[in-house]
Amino acid sequence: MIHFVLLVSRQGKVRLTKWYSPYSQKERSKVIRELSGIILSRGPKLCNFVEWRGFKVVYKRYAGLYFCMCINQDDNELEILDIIHHYVEILDRYFGSVCELDLIFNFHKAYYILDELLIAGELQESSKRTVLRLVDAQDCIVEIAHQQASSVGNLIAQATK
C-alpha cells in the first residue's frame, strides 16, 4: 500500500502531497522535511529507494522535480517506480509536455489526476487511456462552464490518438 505521495522540487519546495494514511499536520511537515533532506542529497547513480522508519520510499527525479511514494516493506519497489512513471506519462499527456510550472499553477488538476490513478493507497486503474478519459469527462463540465466547448472535440481527439 502507498502511504503517501510527495512531489518536491530540487530546492526542497513542496509541489504536491497526498496522504493515504493518517498523519497529523505536524507529522506531515516533519516527514516532508526529513525525506526531502534524505532524498535531495542522494547521488544520481544510487538506488531509487530509501529505507525509512520501517517503510520504503521510492523516488524518481524528472527534470527538477522529485516524485516520491512511501510504501510498505513487502511491496515491489520496481512496480512503484513504474507507477510513478505512469503518473508522469499521464500528466504529460494531459498537459501536453508537462513541466514543473504546470504542476505549480495547476496543482489541483494534478490532484484530480492522481485521484483517478490511485485510490486509498492502491493503484485503481492501470490504463492510461481510461484515466485520461475520466479526467477529461470531468473537465468537460468545466470547459462548458467556461464556454470553451470547442476544445472538447480536441480533447477527445487527442485522447483517442
Place this chain on the structure above:
Amino acid sequence: MGSQGGFYQSKEFLDLVKSIGEARSKAEEDRIVLNEIETLKRRISEPDIPKRKMKEYIIRLVYVEMLGHDASFGYIHAVKMTHDDSLLVKRTGYLAVTLFLNEDHDLIILIVNTIQKDLKSDNYLVVCAALNAVCKLINEETIPAVLPQVVELLGHPKEAVRKKAIMALHRFYQKSPSSVSHLVSNFRKRLCDNDPGVMGATLCPLFDLITIDVNSFKDLVVSFVSILKQVAERRLPKAYDYHQMPAPFIQIKLLKILALLGSGDKQASENMYTVVGDLFRKCDSSSNIGNAILYECICCVSSIYPNAKLLESAADVISRFLKSDSHNLKYMGIDALGRLIKISPDIAEQHQLAVIDCLEDPDDTLKRKTFELLYKMTKSTNVEVIVDRMIDYMISINDNHYKTEIASRCVELAEQFAPSNQWFIQTMNKVFEHAGDLVNIKVAHNLMRLIAEGFGEDDDSADSQLRSSAVESYLRILGEPKLPSVFLQVICWVLGEYGTADGKFSASYITGKLCDVAEAYSNDETVKAYAVTALMKIYAFEIAARRKVDLLPECHSLMEELLASHSTDLQQRAYELQAVIGLDAHAVECIMPSDASCEDIEVDKGLSFLNGYVEESIEKGAQPYIPESERSGMLNISNFRNQDHHEASSHGLRFEAYELPKPTVQSRIPPALLASTELVPVPEPMYLRESYQTPSVPSVSSDAGSSELKLRLDGVQKKWGKPTYSPATSTSNSTAQKTVNGVTQVDGASSTNSRTRETYDSRKSQVEISPEKQKLAASLFGGSSKTEKRPATGHKISKASTQMVKSHVPKSSMEVALEKTAPVQPAPDLLDLGEPTGTSVAPLVDPFKQLEGLLDTTQVGSAAAAKSPDIMAMYADTPAGIHDKDDGDLLSGLSKPPVTNMPGGTTTTQQEQRSKGPNPKDSLEKDALVRQMGVNPSSQNPNLFRDLLG
C-alpha cells in the same frame, strides 16, 4: 492540448504562487503564507461570496496547507462546498476535504449526509467524486451509513463507478474487517467483471482477504492462474499495455496472490508452475517493468511449493540482477537472494563477491539491504564476522530508527549463535555502549538473566568464568564517559550481584565504583536506584561472610543524600541500605542470600493468606464476593468447560479464544471457580477445530498436556500468522518432509553443474579482487554448504500441504473458470473512445453554471492572455535564439533524444514525443504565457520549464 495548460486562477493567486516560488528562504516563504492566511481568513468569512471566488479561496487553502501551514479555519467552508449542486464546485469541495480531513475529524459527520445523497446521483461523475471521498473520509463508525449504497454501486453500468466502489469496500475492509466480511462473494463476482480495470481493482481486496484466510480461497487458484495466463498472452485490450508489457500491474498483483495461495500447498502450486515459468521466459528484462514482474515471479517461486526448474530460472534472474550496473537491480537482486536462500541455502555462495561489493557500496540503501541478507544467512560459523560488521555500521550511522533495528538484530544473532561467552559479553557491551538508549529494555533484562543463569549447561565453572569476565569488562568500561542508562543498569546489577563473588576485587573497590556511578549520573534516578541496591547487596554479602564492613565516606554521603531524596523509591532503598548495614550476619543471610537471583519467588496469586480474614468478615455479616460473570448472569456450563480446558492445558497465551463464540465471558471467570470444575471433560468444539486444521495428526483426541498445546499453537499460527515455510511440529506428516527434502536435493544436484561453472566464471572474471575481500568472502560464505543450516530453515514443511488435499476445489472452480474465460476476453468497444463521454454529460449541466463560467472567463485578468493562442503559435515557427537561455534549454532538451533512467522507458517516450505534434509550440506558449504573468525562471530553478519527461 494547450487548454489544460491555461491558468484559470485570479491574479492574486498567481502572484501568491509566484512570490512563494521566488522566496529565498523558508522564513520568507512562511511570512508570505502567514500573510495569505490572514487575507483568506478575512475574505472567506465575508457574506455572499460568489461560488467561483469561493472555489478559488478553497484551492488557495489547499495550497497553504500543502506548504505545511494550518488552514483549519477554512475546513468548514470546504465542507459547505461539498453540499453545492454544481459538480464543478462540489468536486473542489470534495478534493479539499479529502486533503484536509483525516478520518477521525469532527466535521466528517457533516459530510456523510452529502455523500449519501451523492452516491445516489444520476450523474456518474458525482458518484465518482463521492466515492473518492468515501475512501478517504468514512471511518469505522460511519461505514454502516454508506455501506448499502456502495454495495449497490457494484452493479453500476459505468465501470469507473464499479471500480471505485470495489476500492471503497477494500478500504472498509481495512478499517473494519467485520463490516464487509459478508460481502466476500461480491468480490468474487467482480473478479469476472467485463471491464479489466474493475477486475484489476478487485485483486486489491482479494489480496488482503487471502492474506488473512488462505484456505477459503483455494478454489480460485485455477481462476487466478487462467487470468494471469490470458493477461500474459495479451488478451486484454491494448490500453492496458504499459511499455509493451501486457497489463503488468495486474500481472504483479496476480503473482502476489498466487504466492499466498501456493504457500505450502503442493497441489495449488503445481497449477502455477507453467504460467510462472512462461513469465520467466517472456518477460523483457531490459525494461524496468519487465524486471518488476521478474522480481515478483521470484517472490512467488520462493513462496510456493518448491519446483526445481523454477528455482533455477529464479536463480538465473537473480544473478542477472546482481551483475547489473543499476543499483536498483542490485538491490532487488539482494532482496530476492534473501528470499531464495530460505529454500536453497547454497545459492548465496556463487554470488559472494557481488554481495560483498554491495556491502561495501557507498549507497546506504544497498548496504542495509545487504545486511538484511547477511542477517538471514548467519550461522555459527560466520556470526563473528557478520555481527562485527553490523556493529561497525551501527556505530557509523545516525538514523536512530535503523540503529535500533540493527542493534536488536546484533543482539538476536549474538544470543543465537555466540561461539563463546567471552565474545558474547564483548558484543553485548559494544551494542549497549553505542546504542544503549535505543535497545529495548527487555534486551537488558535478557542479558542480566543470561549472566545469572549461565548458558544452561551444568558447568558451574564456565558460568562463574562468564560472570567474572563480565565484571572485569564492566569495571573497565565504567571509565568511559557518558554511558547509556540501560547499560549502566546492567552494569550496576552485575557488579552488585557478582562484583565480589570471585574474590578478585575487594568490596571497597566495587562500592567505590558504584558510588562513582551514582554521582556521575545523578540525574538518572533509575541508575541511582540500581546503584544503591547493588551497594546493599555488596555490603550484605560482606556481612554474611563475617567480614568487617567499612562504609566508604562517599557511600556514606550518598546514603545521607538519598535518605532525604524527593523520590520515595530512592528514599526507601537508602533506608533499606541503612537498615541492612546495622543488622547481624545471621539476619542478613536470611534477607539477602548470596547468589540467589535465579531462585523463584513464589507469589500466592489466589491471596489464600487472606482466607481467614474473609471468613471472619463473612461471619460478621459482610457480603460474600460474587464474581462479575455471575453478577451479570452470563455464566453457563460450556464456559466453565472451555475455561477449564485452557487452564488445564496451557498457562500461556490462549490462542483458541478467538475461535469461540463468546470469548469475552470466559476471561472473567475467577480461578477459584475453575479449580472446582477441574474434572469436567474437555469440550467437543476444540477438537473439531483441531482435527479440521490438522487432519493428519493422529494424536489429537487422545493426548493432553504439552503436545496438545503445541498442536493448537500450530493450527492457530497457520490461521493467523503469515504463511511461510514455518517449522512444522514433529508429530505432523513425516512423509511429506521426506518428499520435500527429496525435491530440494534433486534440485541441488541438477543445478550443481551450472552453478559451479558460474561460480568459476565470476571468480575468474574478477581476478584482481583484493585478498582482503576474498578473505571476507571466505569467512562469510566459506562453510555454507558443509555446515549445518540455520534451525529455522532446516525443515521447511508446513502441514498445509497435506491439509489442502481435501479442500473444496472441485465444486465451483470449474464454473468460475468458465465464466472467467469469457469476460476476460477483450471487449474492445467497452474501452473504445468512440463513445463521446462529454455529450452524455453536457445536458445535465444547468444553465446557471454556464453563466458562472462566463463570469469566470471574463474576470480572470492576466490569464486572459492564454486565450490568444494564435500569437503564441507564431513563436513555434520562429527558431530559438531570440529567446534567452531558458528557451534554448528547452529546445535543446527536445532535440536531444530523451534520456530516461529506465532503459525500457525510452522507446515509448520517444514515440509519444513524436506523436505529439504541437509539442514545442505548447511549451513555448506556456513559457510566453507565464512570462506575461511575470513569472521569470530565475537562476534559482532553471528546470521550471523543462519537460518532466524530456
